[in-house]
Amino acid sequence: MKAFNIVIAGVGGQGVLMASKVLAESALASRMDVKQNEVHGMAQRGGSVISFVRIGAKVHSPVVLPGTADILISFEPLEALRYLHYLKPGGKLVYNKACINPSTVAAGLATYPGDVPQRIAAACPGARAIDALQVAQQAGNAKAVNMVMVGSVMKGLPIDAEVVEGVVREISRGKGEEVNMAALRGGAATA
Amino acid sequence: MKKIISGNEAIALSFEDSGGVFASGYPGTPSTETLEEVARLGNVYCEWAPNEKVGLESAIGASLAGGRALATMKHVGVNVAADALMTLTYTGVNAGLILMAADDPGMHSSQNEQDSRNYAKFAKIPMLDPADSQEAYDYVRAGFEISERFDTPVMLRTTTRISHAKGIVEQKGKVEPKVGDLAKDVPKYVMLPNFGKIKHIAVEERLLKLQAFAEESPLNRVEMNDPELGIITSGISYQHAKEAFPQASFLKLGLVHPLPEQKIRDFASKVGRLMVVEEMDAIFEEQIRALGIRVDIGKDRISLCGEVCADIVREAAGAPATSAKTQPANDLPLRPPTFCPGCAHRGLYSILSKLKVFVSGDIGCYTLGALPPLSAMHTCICMGASISAAHGIAKVNEIAGRTEKPVAVIGDSTFFHSGITGLLSMSYNAGNALVIIMDNRTTGMTGGQENPGSGRLIQGNPAKEVDMVSLVKVLGIENVYEINSYNLKETEDAIRRGLETPGPYVLVDKNPCILRYRVKKPLVQVSADKCTGCRACLKASCVALGLQGSGDKPKVAIDPNICNGCGVCTQHCKFDAMTVASGGSHESI
Numbered sequence: 001m002k003a004f005n006i007v008i009a010g011v012g013g014q015g016v017l018m019a020s021k022v023l024a025e026s027a028l029a030s031r032m033d034v035k036q037n038e039v040h041g042m043a044q045r046g047g048s049v050i051s052f053v054r055i056g057a058k059v060h061s062p063v064v065l066p067g068t069a070d071i072l073i074s075f076e077p078l079e080a081l082r083y084l085h086y087l088k089p090g091g092k093l094v095y096n097k098a099c100i101n102p103s104t105v106a107a108g109l110a111t112y113p114g115d116v117p118q119r120i121a122a123a124c125p126g127a128r129a130i131d132a133l134q135v136a137q138q139a140g141n142a143k144a145v146n147m148v149m150v151g152s153v154m155k156g157l158p159i160d161a162e163v164v165e166g167v168v169r170e171i172s173r174g175k176g177e178e179v180n181m182a183a184l185r186g187g188a189a190t191a
Numbered sequence: 192m193k194k195i196i197s198g199n200e201a202i203a204l205s206f207e208d209s210g211g212v213f214a215s216g217y218p219g220t221p222s223t224e225t226l227e228e229v230a231r232l233g234n235v236y237c238e239w240a241p242n243e244k245v246g247l248e249s250a251i252g253a254s255l256a257g258g259r260a261l262a263t264m265k266h267v268g269v270n271v272a273a274d275a276l277m278t279l280t281y282t283g284v285n286a287g288l289i290l291m292a293a294d295d296p297g298m299h300s301s302q303n304e305q306d307s308r309n310y311a312k313f314a315k316i317p318m319l320d321p322a323d324s325q326e327a328y329d330y331v332r333a334g335f336e337i338s339e340r341f342d343t344p345v346m347l348r349t350t351t352r353i354s355h356a357k358g359i360v361e362q363k364g365k366v367e368p369k370v371g372d373l374a375k376d377v378p379k380y381v382m383l384p385n386f387g388k389i390k391h392i393a394v395e396e397r398l399l400k401l402q403a404f405a406e407e408s409p410l411n412r413v414e415m416n417d418p419e420l421g422i423i424t425s426g427i428s429y430q431h432a433k434e435a436f437p438q439a440s441f442l443k444l445g446l447v448h449p450l451p452e453q454k455i456r457d458f459a460s461k462v463g464r465l466m467v468v469e470e471m472d473a474i475f476e477e478q479i480r481a482l483g484i485r486v487d488i489g490k491d492r493i494s495l496c497g498e499v500c501a502d503i504v505r506e507a508a509g510a511p512a513t514s515a516k517t518q519p520a521n522d523l524p525l526r527p528p529t530f531c532p533g534c535a536h537r538g539l540y541s542i543l544s545k546l547k548v549f550v551s552g553d554i555g556c557y558t559l560g561a562l563p564p565l566s567a568m569h570t571c572i573c574m575g576a577s578i579s580a581a582h583g584i585a586k587v588n589e590i591a592g593r594t595e596k597p598v599a600v601i602g603d604s605t606f607f608h609s610g611i612t613g614l615l616s617m618s619y620n621a622g623n624a625l626v627i628i629m630d631n632r633t634t635g636m637t638g639g640q641e642n643p644g645s646g647r648l649i650q651g652n653p654a655k656e657v658d659m660v661s662l663v664k665v666l667g668i669e670n671v672y673e674i675n676s677y678n679l680k681e682t683e684d685a686i687r688r689g690l691e692t693p694g695p696y697v698l699v700d701k702n703p704c705i706l707r708y709r710v711k712k713p714l715v716q717v718s719a720d721k722c723t724g725c726r727a728c729l730k731a732s733c734v735a736l737g738l739q740g741s742g743d744k745p746k747v748a749i750d751p752n753i754c755n756g757c758g759v760c761t762q763h764c765k766f767d768a769m770t771v772a773s774g775g776s777h778e779s780i
């Protein structure tokens with residue numbers, strides 16, 4: 001089996017790493033080999049973040065190369081566009097609609113492009129945009145956006161949905177377990 | 192039980208499982224989580240040292256006292272610890288000692304791209320280079336065995352994609368920690384010239400023994416497959432090469448110094464094309480060429496700069512890259528890291544930027560003050576250099592008859608690390624710089640670690656808390672004052688006074704790191720009626736600020752999910768358009 005490549009993009013502080021952890025643990029629970037890698041340099045919030053999860057019978061490199069991702073999950077539209085070239089032809093993209101200004105835009109040095117959804121749709125006709133913030137809020141906590149995003153791709157993974165649910169329960173036991181489960185299911189319902 | 196852990200976590204776990212007794216180090220990406228994990232696991236003593244040299248020296252003491260010891264640091268930290276390392280190689284060890292050095296090819300979070308493998312050659316000591324989390328775990332065990340068997344410190348080298356990448360690890364049986372006797376052996380441990388001369392011979396002999404060990408050790412493994420292409424590699428490069436050419440033959444080095452000469456000769460003689468895949472320097476390639484062995488593909492095809500990936504390996508060997516040639520959109524606004532919303536550094540840099548002074552910077556979150564729109568830092572070299580460099584600048588300004596007084600900006604942790612000596616020099620040599628210490632009571636950039644000023648140990652229990660102002664005074668600085676960077680007017684006045692007063696002048700800001708201490712303040716709102724769209728507040732360079740609407744003069748809006756109410760943008764506004772929202776504190780970070 002060729003490795004299944006997942007790329008998760010977002011903004012520092014959005015919970016990209018927790019989403020990666022859920023996927024990696026789910027792969028282990030499904031008795032597959034897995035490598036997960038993100039580059040986390042500095043602590044500050046607000047920088048661009050990209051994380052890789054590779055699942056397969058045997059995975060060597062922890063790095064997903066551009067043009068080879070089976071799935072791209074982006075927590076923010078601009079980051080979806082920024083990392084779109086990681087998708088392989090026919091790969092799936094799901095992104096969260098809510099925009100977050102980069103520091104360059106906030107400082108008035110650049111403008112947030114107005115045509116991000118259009119450009120994404122042109123490059124990746126099957127792309128799905130979801131309102132993850134709203135789903136997370138309905139689940140009970142705006143911070144559960146990461147679980148909504150995981151839920152939104154659950155059907156396309158080489159892992160059973162029950163396994164992912166079990167992992168989310170395990171990881172968030174005593175720490176907003178019900179909210180996370182609701183967010184995960186809410187995300188799954190968007191697909 | 193199998194678990195998914197990072198290379199750093201694997202090293203910590205194995206340290207505990209391999210009879211580790213004492214660990215020390217200084218935070219530095221990508222090494223930081225190693226010591227944090229030792230503390231979290233909680234069964235072995237560990238501590239943050241104020242710098243890497245102290246960390247390694249304490250580990251040397253621990254080894255002398257009979258306990259297996261670990262010192263952790265990032266690659267540039269080895270430079271700080273090198274003084275100890277270069278003579279530790281002569282004395283050797285009592286109990287096993289491992290120095291973990293985490294390299295950062297690609298410079299994800301570093302000021303240079305130095306290759307720590309050079310240190311193993313330089314210090315003539317063995318070095319292990321794990322290729323995944325499991326090997327990171329296994330090599331700690333192997334490292335202690337090698338250290339004790341050959342009486343040598345061992346370097347365990349990782350790179351960012353080993354330290355931070357997570358993979359599956361299976362624990363091995365536990366070695367119970369046992370503490371041996373405190374060594375008292377003058378000729379072995381007191382490096383006076385006469386003893387040193389004898390020990391130098393021992394170092395060279397040890398290297399020969401290690402070479403023989405490298406030949407037979409399973410750490411260096413041959414995987415014979417298709418002999419057409421033979422790849423000599425190690426660490427993360429092995430994974431990339433394996434990904435690129437799963438069918439090729441490999442000589443996978445785990446012990447990367449000294450090299451197994453005969454094993455390399457044998458391997459080279461059995462393969463068609465010999466390829467060497469290594470990130471950064473041509474350490475293997477140069478040594479292999481020096482043996483008179485032909486390297487067909489090496490650094491002529493793989494850059495000395497940056498990381499390697501499977502496609503770089505493929506293309507170097509003449510195979511097509513598999514990744515589709517889709518180009519990234521390159522017209523998008525960048526999203527670089529910036530000060531957290533609510534961070535005290537924002538206020539300080541607003542003023543430094545306004546005053547257009549020369550700022551000698553240092554390593555920490557505050558280095559981000561160099562980026563636009565603040566653009567208020569003009570040099571940043573290494574830990575502690577801000578103060579010493581400002582001192583040199585001031586002296587030459589004086590010689591040249593220039594009146595400009597330079598400003599040094601440094602954080603508390605960096606000041607404890609190696610800023611103290613610079614300030615001591617400035618005081619002693621009658622310097623003339625303004626030094627601003629951003630004492631936010633944590634090591635912020637690496638994620639908020641404890642330090643001698645934070646009042647807590649790595650485990651979180653209370654510790655002696657060094658008072659910054661007293662410390663500065665004791666170095667002979669008379670002019671030392673506290674400032675509050677959230678108040679721009681006050682800060683500007685204080686900086687101006689510091690610039691006008693001759694001689695060393697120190698300002699200390701004691702506002703805590705809002706990320707580490709989870710400080711939450713009532714958020715600020717913009718009144719759309721009063722906002723004229725002048726954009727003065729955007730100079731605060733805060734991600735919570737944004738323009739709303741289109742037209743010539745879109746107005747500013749503050750994202751309530753992001754703002755942390757520091758009030759810095761408010762003070763930039765000349766039209767009273769920004770106010771603190773009622774309703775008290777909120778969750779923002």
Ligand code: SF4
Nearest residue numbers: 531534556635704705
């Ligand atoms: S981590 Fe702390 S010091 Fe660093 S930018 Fe954020 S608030 Fe400021």
Ligand code: SF4
Nearest residue numbers: 733754755757758760
């Ligand atoms: S929006 Fe203004 S008040 Fe809020 S965190 Fe940013 S600079 Fe501070």
